[in-house]
Amino acid sequence: MSTATATLPRGLVVARAWAGLGDAVAPLSNGAGRPLTRTVKLILDPLVLRPVLNPEFAAGAVAVEHVDAMRARIADAGPVLAATASWFVVLKKERRRARITEGNPQDLYFQRCFELATEHGAPGRDAASVAAAVLAEVHGQDGPTVAELRGFLTDAANAAALTRLIETTWAAPRPVPSAATMALTEFLASCAAAPDRALFRALVAKSAGTAGAVELDRPGVALAHGLTDRDRPAPPALGESASKRNLPKPFDRSILERLFAPLTNTFLRAGLADVPALVRQEITRSAGPWQLADEVSRVIMALGREASAGLTGRPQAGGAAARLRSRWEREAYVHRVLRMPSAAPPAVRADVRGVREAYVRRLWVRVHGRELRHDTVTAEQVWDVLDGVLRSVILDQRDRLRAALEREAGT
Template sequence: MMQGIAAAAAVPRGMLIADAWAQLGDAVAPLSNASGRPLARTVKLLLDPLVLRPTQNPRFAGGLIGVEHVDELRRALQDAGPALAATAAWFQLVKRARRRAGVTEGHPQDLYFQRCFELAHLHGHPRDQPGAEAIAAETVTDVHAERGELTVDRLRRFMTDPARAVELARLLRTAWEDRAPEPREPAPAPGLTEFLDGCVTKPDERLWQTLADNRIGTAAAAELDRPGVARDFGLTERDRPTPPALGDRASKRQLPRPFDRSIMERLFAAFTAVFQRESMADIPSMVVGEIHRSAAAWQLAGEPGRVAMALGREASAVLDGSSPGNAAPAVPASDAHARLQRRWQRESYVHRALRLPDPEAAGIPEDLREEVRTVRRAYLRRLWARLHGRELRSENTAADEVWDLLDGVLRSVVMDQRDRLRRALEREGGQA
C-alpha cells in the first residue's frame, strides 16, 4: 500500500492513518475495530487531540495529506506507538475494574480513553507497574465521583484551586500561542452554497463529508482574526478575539458575547441546561477541552460544527436588510437562503411594533430594536451556542440535521424577540 501512497500527490488522511496504525500491531487492538483500523473514538479522543494535534500541525489536518508530509505523519504515529500500546493495556485493566465495581453509566471509551493515555505517560505500561490493578480501580472511582458531582460549585472549586489555576493558565496561554498562523487571504469556500441549495429537501451527505474533510469550516474562520469581523458577526464586543480569562463566576443573565466569555462562563451552560449526564465528560476533561476549544477555529473543537458555522454565516447574510418594506432586500443564493429570508420577513409582530411612531415611548428598548435591525448577529450567536452545546454533549452534526439546526436557530431568535417585545409593551401599556 505504501508504494501507492508514495506515488500520489496527496493521500487520503484516513487511509494513511489506517496504514500507519496497522504497523503498530496487536498491541493497540483494544483501540481498534474489527477490521484493524483505529476506532472513530480513538481518532477523536486520542490521535487527533493528543498525537497528531492538527490545530498545531495544520499539515496533518486536511482530508488529504500532501505527499511531502506522509512520512512525518507516519513517524508521529510510530513514535506514539509505545504510549498507545500502554494506553490500550490500561484501558483493558480499567474496563475490568469498571465491571468489578458494577458501573454501567456512560460509554467506557468516552470516559476512559484520555485517562488511560494519561496513565500511560505517568506509569508506563501496566505490566511494569506492580500496583496497576489498584491504579485502574482508583481511576474508575475518580471518574465516577467527579461525574456524580457535576455542579457549578465543583467546577468553580476546580478552576480556582491556586495550584491548578496556575497550570490551567499555562495551558490556556500555550493553546493560544500554538494556534495555526492566519492565512494572508481567506481561503475560498467551495460547496457551501451548493450544500445550502439542497439541504432542506435532499441533504448531500457526500458533499457534507467533503466540506468537513477539506476543512472548509476552518478556512472560513480565518477572517475572524481580522479587525471588526467577529464583532460584526456579534461574536465579540472587541475589535478581534483575544484569549479568554479562566474566570471564577458566571451568571446566566449576564453572559457576554460568545468569544468574550471566560472558560467558566462557557461551561456554565452545561450545568444550567438539561443534559444527559452520561454524555458529559468529567470536570477536568471538560475544562481542558474548553481551553483547547477556545483557541480553535470558530472556537469550536470539531470540523462538522465549524462547517455548520460557515453555512450559518453564509445563509444568514440575507437576514439583515430583509425586513418588510426594505427597498432592496438581499437576493437569496440558495433554497436555504430563501427560506430563512421568508421566515424572517413573515415575522410581522416584531416588525409592526418597530414601525410604531415612537417605539421608545412605547417602551421598546433600544437593544431590542438594534437586535432586530441586525438580526444576523443574534442568529450567529445563537447558532454558536447550539453547536457549542452539542460538542459539550459529544453530539456530532450530520448532513440531515443541518437544515433543522439553521432553521431552528432563527425560529428561536424570533420567539425570544416576540417574548421580549410583548413584555416591554405590557410594562408600558402599549400595543403593537
C-alpha cells in the same frame, strides 16, 4: 375607539386576575404582588393560559371580548396555583435541609410543583418525603456540577497550570486551509429538501469551516458577527463567577462561563466528562477556529453565517437562505418594529436590526453544546439546526417585545 378593536395590556389583565388569588400565591409573586416573570413563563403561559391552544390570550394586548375569559381561566386555576405555591415553599425548605445550592429553584421546581399540586393537591403530612424524592430526581443526575467546576478553576493549585495552558494553546500557530473558498452556497441550495451527503463530507474533509474562520482574527470581523464586544478575540480568563442572565458574547466568555450553562442542565450534564478533562478540552477548544473543536461544527458555523446573510441584507434566491428570510418576514412583530421604529422600544429595535448577529451567536451556542455532548450533526440534520436557531431567536425577540410593550402600556 370602537368596542370591537378595544384592547387591554396582557400584563395588566394577568396582574388583576392574579391579585384576586390573594396571599395564597405569594410565593409565586414579586414584592408588588404581581406574578414573577418565571411564574408567567413556566406556569401561567404553558400550563394555565396555554396561548398555543388559545391564541386570543397570546398577544401583548388582549381584546376586550376575551378579557373575562382570560381572567376566568386564571381564577379557575386558583386552587391548583395556591397548592403550587405551597409545594414550592416545601421544596425550598427541603432544598435548604439537603444543602443544595445548585441551580435556580424557580427554574428547577416551578413546573414540578404544579405537577405535584395537580396530583396531590395541597401538601399533606407526607409532603417532606415527597419533596425529598423530587429533589433526588432533579439533582440526582450523574455528571460534573457548577460547584465542582468553580472550585477547580479557583483552586490556586490548578490556576497557574491552566493559565499556562491557555497561553500555550493560544500562542500555537493555527492551520490555514489551502482551499479558502468552498461550495457552501451549493450545499445550502438543497440542504432543506435534499441534503447532499457527499458534498457535506467534502466540506468537512477540506476544512471549509476552518477556512471560513480565518478572517475572524482580523480587527472588527468577529465584532461585526456579534460574537464579541472586542475589536478582535482575546484569550479567555479562567473565571470566578457566571450568571445565565449576564453571559457575555461567546468569544468574551471565561472558561467558567463557557461551561456554566451546560452544567446547570441536570439532564445534559450526565454525559459530560469530569471537570478537569472538561476544562482542558474547553481551553483547547477556545483556541480553535470559531473557538470550536470539531470541523463539522465549524462547517455549520460557516453555513449559518452564509445562510443568515439574507436576514438583513439583500434577499437570497432559493435554498436555505431564502427559507430563513421567508420565516423572518412572516413575523408580524418584525413588520411592526420596522414600520414604527420611533415607537418601538430601543432594545426591541436593536433586536430586529441585529437579528443576524443574534442568529450567529445562538448558532454558536447550539453547536458548542453539541460538541460537549459529542452529538455530531449529519448532513440530514443541518437544516433542522439552521432553522431551529432562527425559531429560537424569533421566540426570544417576540417575548421581549411583548414584555416591553406591556411595560410601556402599564406606565
